[in-house]
Amino acid sequence: MFVPFRALMQQHWKAIVVLIPFLWLLVFFLTPFFIVVKISVAESLIASPPFSRLLDWSNGWPPTIAINLENYAYLWEDSLYIKTYLSSLKIASISTLLCLLIGYPMAYAIVRTPGTGKFVLLLLVMLPFWTSFLLRVYAWMGLLADQGTINDILIWLGLVDKPVRLLYSHFAVYVGIVYTYLPFMILPLYAIMERLDHSLNEAAADLGAKPVSAFFTVTLPLTMPGILAGCLLVFIPATGEFVIPDLLGGGNVLMIGKILSSEFNANHDWPVASAVAVALLLVLMVPMLFYHRIQSMDVNR
Amino acid sequence: MTEQPFIKVRGLTRTFGNFTAVDNIDLDINRGELFVLLGGSGCGKTTLLRMLAGFETPDAGSIEIDGADMAQTPPYSRPVNMMFQSYALFPHMSVEKNVAYGLKRDGVDRAQIKLRVGEMLQMVEMQDFAKRKPHQLSGGQRQRVALARSLIKKPKVLLLDEPLGALDKRLREQTQFELMELQDKLGTTFVVVTHDQEEAMTLATRIAVMEGGRFMQIGTPAEVYETPATKFVANFVGSVNMIDGVVTSCQPGLVDVKTKQGAVTLQAQSRDEHAVGSEVSIAVRPEKIIIQKTRPETEPETPNVLHGTVKELAYLGRLSTLRVETDAGFIVEVTSPNTTRHSDGKHPFEWDDEVYISFPAASAVVLIA
Ligand SMILES: Nc1ncnc2c1ncn2[C@@H]1O[C@H](COP(=O)(O)OP(=O)(O)OP(=O)(O)O)[C@@H](O)[C@H]1O
Ligand SMILES: [Mg+2]
Numbered sequence: 001m002f003v004p005f006r007a008l009m010q011q012h013w014k015a016i017v018v019l020i021p022f023l024w025l026l027v028f029f030l031t032p033f034f035i036v037v038k039i040s041v042a043e044s045l046i047a048s049p050p051f052s053r054l055l056d057w058s059n060g061w062p063p064t065i066a067i068n069l070e071n072y073a074y075l076w077e078d079s080l081y082i083k084t085y086l087s088s089l090k091i092a093s094i095s096t097l098l099c100l101l102i103g104y105p106m107a108y109a110i111v112r113t114p115g116t117g118k119f120v121l122l123l124l125v126m127l128p129f130w131t132s133f134l135l136r137v138y139a140w141m142g143l144l145a146d147q148g149t150i151n152d153i154l155i156w157l158g159l160v161d162k163p164v165r166l167l168y169s170h171f172a173v174y175v176g177i178v179y180t181y182l183p184f185m186i187l188p189l190y191a192i193m194e195r196l197d198h199s200l201n202e203a204a205a206d207l208g209a210k211p212v213s214a215f216f217t218v219t220l221p222l223t224m225p226g227i228l229a230g231c232l233l234v235f236i237p238a239t240g241e242f243v244i245p246d247l248l249g250g251g252n253v254l255m256i257g258k259i260l261s262s263e264f265n266a267n268h269d270w271p272v273a274s275a276v277a278v279a280l281l282l283v284l285m286v287p288m289l290f291y292h293r294i295q296s297m298d299v300n301r
Numbered sequence: 302m303t304e305q306p307f308i309k310v311r312g313l314t315r316t317f318g319n320f321t322a323v324d325n326i327d328l329d330i331n332r333g334e335l336f337v338l339l340g341g342s343g344c345g346k347t348t349l350l351r352m353l354a355g356f357e358t359p360d361a362g363s364i365e366i367d368g369a370d371m372a373q374t375p376p377y378s379r380p381v382n383m384m385f386q387s388y389a390l391f392p393h394m395s396v397e398k399n400v401a402y403g404l405k406r407d408g409v410d411r412a413q414i415k416l417r418v419g420e421m422l423q424m425v426e427m428q429d430f431a432k433r434k435p436h437q438l439s440g441g442q443r444q445r446v447a448l449a450r451s452l453i454k455k456p457k458v459l460l461l462d463e464p465l466g467a468l469d470k471r472l473r474e475q476t477q478f479e480l481m482e483l484q485d486k487l488g489t490t491f492v493v494v495t496h497d498q499e500e501a502m503t504l505a506t507r508i509a510v511m512e513g514g515r516f517m518q519i520g521t522p523a524e525v526y527e528t529p530a531t532k533f534v535a536n537f538v539g540s541v542n543m544i545d546g547v548v549t550s551c552q553p554g555l556v557d558v559k560t561k562q563g564a565v566t567l568q569a570q571s572r573d574e575h576a577v578g579s580e581v582s583i584a585v586r587p588e589k590i591i592i593q594k595t596r597p598e599t600e601p602e603t604p605n606v607l608h609g610t611v612k613e614l615a616y617l618g619r620l621s622t623l624r625v626e627t628d629a630g631f632i633v634e635v636t637s638p639n640t641t642r643h644s645d646g647k648h649p650f651e652w653d654d655e656v657y658i659s660f661p662a663a664s665a666v667v668l669i670a
Binding site: 197199200202203204205206207208209210213217218221222 | 354355356375376377378381382383385387389390391392393402403406407450451454
């Protein structure tokens with residue numbers, strides 16, 4: 001039966017509207033992901049490309065499927081990888097917490113700023129995006145180095161007499177991550193606080209809640225979706241962060257992004273690098289699923 | 302012994318930039334009163350209420366509640382609760398939790414909270430909805446929850462900002478009576494804001510009519526309606542005929558006024574002295590005017606009898622409104638009750654009927670401003 005296009009659109013427009021981005025994701029996320037998974041179960045070879053094929057056609061039909069789980073076993077056995085995952089998660093968690101502690105009051109202050117001041121402040125939060133991320137990390141190197149701006153000032157003030165080690169430390173990595181990802185915390189918090197009805201706080205005060213109590217019983221629970229979204233937006237990319245630990249952390253800071261890069265570039269071990277990436281994705285699924293659970297709980301309530 | 306007013310406001314002023322929202326207001330409200338603030342949009346009602354609750358800091362003046370000065374008292378320690386115009390229910394809490402909120406903040410023990418919340422929900426007939434969230438309630442139900450929440454702490458004063466604004470007419474009228482009953486039962490002092498004059502008349506023990514941040518008149522509903530102090534009050538509270546003229550004589554209690562249009566003499570009662578020659582208006586409510594087809598049988602020189610023609614007619618069911626153009630030239634609005642049924646579809650008065658209208662001097666008031 002012939003179904004006219006108009007009628008099809010009218011009946012299924014919702015499905016169609018959803019389908020287009022879905023297909024996009026399918027093609028441009030799932031395809032490379034499957035390639036990575038495929039490489040992760042291959043064997044490392046000195047060849048081009050440097051890994052064995054999934055389907056071996058050398059014996060004709062049917063092809064033999066070669067799945068090699070060695071790479072995953074290797075991740076499990078070599079304590080370096082587990083240590084690095086844990087270190088990445090720790091650094092990402094602490095950075096996320098720091099972003100929340102700094103970002104929450106900032107978002108609150110921006111929302112409560114009257115008039116055009118609000119938009120100026122919001123613009124300032126987004127301003128760093130207008131220059132290259134790499135450039136900004138290099139700028140931090142200049143600030144934190146032994147002969148860098150901060151040490152120069154400290155010495156000039158007479159607070160220290162020889163440079164303090166700032167660069168190539170955990171401290172530098174935290175500074176870098178918090179600095180880079182703070183806007184991702186502030187923006188969702190701003191969005192939700194902007195919609196917050198101020199009369200709810202007045203109602204709380206009217207019913208006897210002191211400001212602190214009103215914050216914990218009204219403002220905090222109502223901004224929780226923004227907190228969760230912001231934390232996720234910081235935590236997930238921070239866990240896999242490569243540039244910041246590489247440039248600011250030097251050899252002292254273990255992060256999985258660095259391992260991945262060195263497996264891939266220095267060791268030319270694509271299969272292990274791919275296994276590292278897949279394992280990272282699995283690790284990051286945990287907070288994602290957790291977030292999803294909380295959200296669907298919220299909808300059901 | 303005269304009792305001290307329960308709420309005592311003196312010289313209260315609040316400005317926003319160079320705009321004065323509340324302008325040097327004095328106000329006394331007695332214990333147990335149902336006091337209504339009546340006024341048009343933007344006249345400063347909410348601002349005044351918010352100053353009583355402590356959300357707005359006065360630029361000048363003082364507020365005393367039950368003998369205690371409120372200047373240094375933050376909202377969370379005032380013996381006052383407010384029912385917000387938007388209800389401001391906490392969206393993340395159930396009905397039960399919303400109502401319990403005030404008691405919890407005071408550290409009342411759990412069993413006691415459960416008991417009192419139960420009683421309160423019973424009182425506003427919301428006991429079956431205790432577990433629902435505000436977004437699962439109708440407008441009228443939300444309003445009840447807001448009321449319950451603001452009453453749970455047994456405040457000395459309850460401030461209500463347009464409490465019935467979101468309800469349809471029927472529910473509104475029903476709720477007005479419930480509100481009065483509740484107030485009677487609890488004996489709490491209520492201060493209610495509204496811009497609906499009928500609602501104000503129904504609820505109030507006393508009304509303050511507000512305009513431009515000031516009080517135009519404070520009085521019982523009957524006082525405000527029958528003897529309005531200014532033209533604004535007369536117009537705002539009910540409809541009124543306002544006839545401009547000049548005072549020709551002023552005997553004690555009676556004022557003769559020659560109308561500007563048509564130069565007929567009208568007589569009105571007045572407690573005040575009015576200088577001969579001063580410009581005044583005579584205000585008569587439409588329902589106080591008698592309309593007849595024949596000249597009323599009074600002595601010929603009786604004032605306030607006017608001949609005219611029916612120019613407009615509106616049948617409103619309970620009564621009809623007629624606009625009569627007098628021979629003097631001005632138009633007078635008259636309402637006439639439809640006491641008998643005219644099954645033939647005819648009304649006692651029709652367009653272009655010649656009629657006599659009259660009103661006793663006691664039904665009219667003289668207004669200057
Ligand atoms: N925060 C504010 N900043 C500036 N102007 C304000 C502020 N709050 C109120 N106003 C002004 O003060 C005046 C009185 O406002 P208010 O809210 O008290 O009016 P209202 O009598 O409650 O009116 P409505 O019946 O429309 O609620 C208005 O003209 C309003 O624009
Ligand atoms: Mg208002």
